[in-house]
Amino acid sequence: MNARTTLPILLALIVAHIVLAATFAAKTPWRTGGVVTIGPSVERDIGAPDERQHANYIARLARGEGLPVFDAKDPNLYENYQ
Structure with missing residues (x-):
């Protein structure tokens, strides 16, 4: 060339x-709402589509509940690996 x-x-x-x-x-999709797993509610957008789940993960750790355990029957299965 x-x-x-x-x-x-x-x-x-x-x-x-x-x-x-x-x-x-x-x-x-970037600015979309998220589902709060600690209560049956939908929140306004907080960023990326899964940012709400990241916040739920940190809240779980802050409450002292430890890392989530894999449960195949959990309806939020796709978020257990966060």
């Missing part, structure tokens, strides 16, 4: 990256 072909290829890659990144950012 020479400089004459390298520049257009580089520019095409940069444009493709920007377009794909903008599309991903537009399609990814």
